Amino acid sequence: MEIIPMSIYTLLFLIALLPPLLSRKPFTFYISKKAYPNAIVKSDIFLKINNTISYIWAFIFALSFILVQIQYSLYSTTNILISNGIAFLAQILIGIPISIYLPKYFMKQPNSKIKFDSLKDAFESMPYGLNKELAKNVDVVVQFELTGNEEQKSHLIIKNQKCEYISGLHNNPTVTIKADSKLWLDITNGDIDSVKAYLDKKYEMIGDASIMLNFDKFFDNSASIENMKDRTKDYNYKSFKPKKIKNIVVFDGGARNKKLSKTTLMVDKFIEGASSAGANVEEYKLSKLNIHQCDGCYMCWTNIPGQCVHKDIMIELREKYRSADLVVFASPLYIFNVTGIMKTFMDRLLPILKPYMLLDEKDWHISHPDRFPEFGEQGMVVFSASGFPDVDGNFDGLKGMYRAWASHSQNSYLMGEFFLTASEMLPQPVYKSRKDLVEQSCFNAGVQVVNDGYIDYQYMANVSNPKVNNKTFQNQADNFWANLDGKKSYLKEIIKL
Numbered sequence: 001m002e003i004i005p006m007s008i009y010t011l012l013f014l015i016a017l018l019p020p021l022l023s024r025k026p027f028t029f030y031i032s033k034k035a036y037p038n039a040i041v042k043s044d045i046f047l048k049i050n051n052t053i054s055y056i057w058a059f060i061f062a063l064s065f066i067l068v069q070i071q072y073s074l075y076s077t078t079n080i081l082i083s084n085g086i087a088f089l090a091q092i093l094i095g096i097p098i099s100i101y102l103p104k105y106f107m108k109q110p111n112s113k114i115k116f117d118s119l120k121d122a123f124e125s126m127p128y129g130l131n132k133e134l135a136k137n138v139d140v141v142v143q144f145e146l147t148g149n150e151e152q153k154s155h156l157i158i159k160n161q162k163c164e165y166i167s168g169l170h171n172n173p174t175v176t177i178k179a180d181s182k183l184w185l186d187i188t189n190g191d192i193d194s195v196k197a198y199l200d201k202k203y204e205m206i207g208d209a210s211i212m213l214n215f216d217k218f219f220d221n222s223a224s225i226e227n228m229k230d231r232t233k234d235y236n237y238k239s240f241k242p243k244k245i246k247n248i249v250v251f252d253g254g255a256r257n258k259k260l261s262k263t264t265l266m267v268d269k270f271i272e273g274a275s276s277a278g279a280n281v282e283e284y285k286l287s288k289l290n291i292h293q294c295d296g297c298y299m300c301w302t303n304i305p306g307q308c309v310h311k312d313i314m315i316e317l318r319e320k321y322r323s324a325d326l327v328v329f330a331s332p333l334y335i336f337n338v339t340g341i342m343k344t345f346m347d348r349l350l351p352i353l354k355p356y357m358l359l360d361e362k363d364w365h366i367s368h369p370d371r372f373p374e375f376g377e378q379g380m381v382v383f384s385a386s387g388f389p390d391v392d393g394n395f396d397g398l399k400g401m402y403r404a405w406a407s408h409s410q411n412s413y414l415m416g417e418f419f420l421t422a423s424e425m426l427p428q429p430v431y432k433s434r435k436d437l438v439e440q441s442c443f444n445a446g447v448q449v450v451n452d453g454y455i456d457y458q459y460m461a462n463v464s465n466p467k468v469n470n471k472t473f474q475n476q477a478d479n480f481w482a483n484l485d486g487k488k489s490y491l492k493e494i495i496k497l
């Protein structure tokens, strides 16, 4: 005897199996539809999820049908309790997780995005479609002032991994979108690229528009955070005692001037911060100097120890280099490394080392001794800007060179590395808040290195983290270059300045 008779399990099995099999709506559809707005309920993906869940319930009921018939004990009461208990347990253990996780799994699949017939449907569905992983730490109000078919004034609040759609205007929105409602529907449905439409001046954004760079991703549950990950710390940066850094020397190996160089943009802010904290800063723009290439003659290690056969500006630069408390290396990323002039400058630093071998018997690390140990310990900071949006792979060469240089310099230590990715996008208005964050982080790092003798890793991460995924970046970059193709305006601007 069983508590729930076998005939009931047979009935439940048929109720679960037959509707989807006969192309009718499954029973779970009628239960779950109460929790969602109409636009979601009428979507294909909603039906697909419910059909699948219904088939799984059919399987669970069939399993229960079998489980209640198994004889576990000779005592009928014990047997009834065990067989029904196991069947019940199977229903809970399989049924509940499936009902919770299967919809999430389906929504993560590519092409799971729902196409909406109207903006009303789209806005009402947004609270349900928020990608919570991406929306973590997001706190914004997006205001819509839409004209045309579905004219409206409304706003979306995205906060605490929740999204709320409210009719009417907000008095302090983060960003306001002024657009035609049909255009915004096409953008929402992914039929028109929002960045391209913006650059083509098809709609207006007022305020901090950086959130809009990834707006569609926030409602696409197949979008992954992988592509937008923060940079993670992989180096033990050096700290000194507070107030140790007093004299700073900057070697800028970039070709461009202050107006265009994103490397210089970071360095300038860093210097501003350091100077405001009382440091004395000297700057050298290497491309403006006449630096002879190293001949590899080793005269600096033999005939004229510590000097070079080339009597050029490097005499002064080497002295400035070794006597500084902090050396700043600044170079744009050119073919995955520093610029040619910066490399020439690095090569010409050889005289500050002695030729002998210094062996650390703890880790068998081998290097050359410092020729001028009387100057004591010094820090080094690296700044570089790249076109591509990633640090890994892209900066490996440049980073590897400076890290090796630091580990082979007896008294010089790396205190920080600032790798600005996707830097050519920075002047665009949609990146305003990112630019502010980059500038503020570099400034703060400058203040901190002087006052406290170290640099918070978060400042470096703020600079490297583009918070834009590669797809959006591709659209923006392609659009940028397509606009300039054949016009030479970008080139002209560089030459003119």
Ligand SMILES: Cc1cc2nc3c(=O)[nH]c(=O)nc-3n(C[C@H](O)[C@H](O)[C@H](O)COP(=O)(O)O)c2cc1C
Residues within 6 Å of the ligand: 254, 255, 256, 260, 261, 262, 263, 264, 331, 332, 333, 334, 335, 336, 337, 385, 386, 387, 388, 389, 394, 423, 424
């Ligand atoms: C010759 C050359 C090589 C470049 N190589 C790379 C590269 O390997 N990786 C990258 O991400 N960007 C590369 N870029 C793009 C620059 O890093 C990017 O324009 C950056 O903003 C330059 O820094 P700057 O603004 O300080 O001059 C290259 C640019 C040039 C002109």
